[in-house]
Amino acid sequence: MKIPYFPGCSLKTIGEGFEKSAIASAAVLDIELNELPRWVCCGTVSSLTTDDLMHHLAPVRNLIRVQDLEETQLVTLCSVCYSTLKRSNTLVKNDPEKLKTMNQFMYRESDYQCNVKVLHFLELLREIGFDKIKEKIKKPLRGLTLSPYYGCLLVRPKEFGIDDPETPTILQALTKALGADVIDNPYQLKCCGSYHTVDKPNLVADLGYKILTYARNSGADALVLSCPLCAFNLDNRQREIKRQYPDFVEIPILYFTQLMALAFDLDEERLGFDIHYVDPVPLLKEKQLLIDSLPLIKEK
Amino acid sequence: MSKTLKLDSEDAKKFAAKIQERSGEPIDMCFQCGECSSACPVSPEMDLMPSTLVRFTQLGLKDELINAKTIWVCASCFHCVARCPKGIDVAKVAEALRQELLRKKLDYVEVRDLSMEERQEIPQIAIISNLRKFSR
Ligand code: SF4
Ligand code: SF4
Ligand code: SF4
Ligand code: SF4
Numbered sequence: 001m002k003i004p005y006f007p008g009c010s011l012k013t014i015g016e017g018f019e020k021s022a023i024a025s026a027a028v029l030d031i032e033l034n035e036l037p038r039w040v041c042c043g044t045v046s047s048l049t050t051d052d053l054m055h056h057l058a059p060v061r062n063l064i065r066v067q068d069l070e071e072t073q074l075v076t077l078c079s080v081c082y083s084t085l086k087r088s089n090t091l092v093k094n095d096p097e098k099l100k101t102m103n104q105f106m107y108r109e110s111d112y113q114c115n116v117k118v119l120h121f122l123e124l125l126r127e128i129g130f131d132k133i134k135e136k137i138k139k140p141l142r143g144l145t146l147s148p149y150y151g152c153l154l155v156r157p158k159e160f161g162i163d164d165p166e167t168p169t170i171l172q173a174l175t176k177a178l179g180a181d182v183i184d185n186p187y188q189l190k191c192c193g194s195y196h197t198v199d200k201p202n203l204v205a206d207l208g209y210k211i212l213t214y215a216r217n218s219g220a221d222a223l224v225l226s227c228p229l230c231a232f233n234l235d236n237r238q239r240e241i242k243r244q245y246p247d248f249v250e251i252p253i254l255y256f257t258q259l260m261a262l263a264f265d266l267d268e269e270r271l272g273f274d275i276h277y278v279d280p281v282p283l284l285k286e287k288q289l290l291i292d293s294l295p296l297i298k299e300k
Numbered sequence: 301m302s303k304t305l306k307l308d309s310e311d312a313k314k315f316a317a318k319i320q321e322r323s324g325e326p327i328d329m330c331f332q333c334g335e336c337s338s339a340c341p342v343s344p345e346m347d348l349m350p351s352t353l354v355r356f357t358q359l360g361l362k363d364e365l366i367n368a369k370t371i372w373v374c375a376s377c378f379h380c381v382a383r384c385p386k387g388i389d390v391a392k393v394a395e396a397l398r399q400e401l402l403r404k405k406l407d408y409v410e411v412r413d414l415s416m417e418e419r420q421e422i423p424q425i426a427i428i429s430n431l432r433k434f435s436r
Contacts, residue, residue: 008425009424009425009428010424013423013424014423014425041428043428044425044429044432045376045429045432045433047395048323048376048389048391048392048395049322049323049324049392049395049396049399050321050322050323050324051321051322052399055432078425080425080429152376152377152378152379153378156378156379156382157378157381157382157389165382166382189379190379191342191375191377191379193342194376194429195375195376195426195432195433195434196342196373196375196430197422197426198409198414198418198422198427198430199372199409199430199434200345200373203342203345203373207341207342228423228425229425229426229429232422232423232425232426236421
């Protein structure tokens with residue numbers, strides 16, 4: 001299966017390992033993720049006021065690019081891009097007047113016909129079936145205990161979420177299928193502080209402390225998630241958490257696609273662990289999921 | 301110090317209607333159950349609880365609302381709307397209120413306030429989303 005894929009800026013920078021591991025593990029499942037040509041930044045957060053069409057233009061422009069390829073689906077990895085693209089798509093589908101205005105404004109583009117569906121990669125995996133994924137496993141993640149973390153935009157608001165907004169199970173199902181153990185974390189849906197990482201890093205550290213400490217105290221070896229902004233707040237901001245809470249013990253963060261790539265035994269180059277703040281490599285070696293002989297960490 | 305709230309003034313009514321329209325939320329339906337406030341993960345940082353923000357909006361208390369810290373603390377995390385029995389999205393109400401100031405070019409965050417170190421360290425997804433929420 002070939003499917004257009006929207007990376008967004010984060011997967012080209014802080015989420016490099018997310019992109020590489022996703023493309024490589026998708027290939028194992030016979031999915032070819034083709035980067036959307038001429039994609040533009042979706043604008044990150046979706047506009048929440050009724051009279052602001054301007055900020056829906058960029059998401060819709062990306063959907064027109066999909067339409068121009070004569071494709072009907074667009075896959076994302078970043079939860080933020082997913083939510084923003086999906087919200088704009090839903091808006092124009094339900095409001096022909098607004099769509100008309102936007103089409104007229106983007107007169108150089110073809111008119112958007114609302115035939116594109118926005119999907120998160122996790123939804124695609126669920127469609128394929130976790131049993132099918134199981135068949136491809138070469139190295140089950142035995143001995144690894146994980147705390148799934150959904151955050152906000154993957155599941156809320158519910159019209160735009162990929163799973164139940166209060167009791168989602170999709171990350172649990174995937175990580176279990178890959179052979180790992182899963183713990184329940186009541187903070188799995190709690191916001192990480194999002195964009196406040198710019199103006200209120202202390203608040204983000206407070207929120208991260210609770211999410212991560214609960215995971216650690218419940219026996220999790222790492223947190224598993226699907227969003228580069230959550231990852232920045234919960235991985236890189238551990239430096240600030242440590243400053244604020246001297247008792248804090250670091251814990252690695254992994255993208256679900258990195259877990260898949262590990263279980264499929266793909267080469268480490270594609271995992272991107274070298275740019276994580278808390279290095280997951282010692283943990284993965286201890287669990288014998290990575291082999292010692294391969295030098296993994298590039299010189300900083 | 302006492303302060304008189306002019307609840308029924310024309311201005312208050314107009315402001316309430318404006319925010320209701322701009323947010324697209326059925327603010328009038330709020331019956332103050334407090335579910336949103338109990339669900340909100342950042343309410344300890346707020347001066348007005350999310351439910352109070354909605355109540356004050358019903359009453360059109362413009363000054364109290366646009367001077368509240370709350371509108372700059374809301375993280376648009378949608379915990380409130382997931383719980384509200386009336387389906388009211390407080391994130392939309394907060395955004396409609398912020399826009400009252402931002403459309404007058406009263407930015408809350410400016411790029412030049414960020415240090416060189418912060419600019420290098422913080423990823424674009426964070427900076428862009430923050431500026432989209434807190435600047436014009
Ligand atoms: S939203 Fe980012 S992650 Fe999505 S493309 Fe734009 S600035 Fe990036
Ligand atoms: S958890 Fe944080 S970054 Fe992730 S979607 Fe929520 S607010 Fe956003
Ligand atoms: S969207 Fe805003 S008001 Fe609602 S729960 Fe999140 S931070 Fe609180
Ligand atoms: S949950 Fe809804 S009805 Fe209850 S106080 Fe909040 S906004 Fe009002």
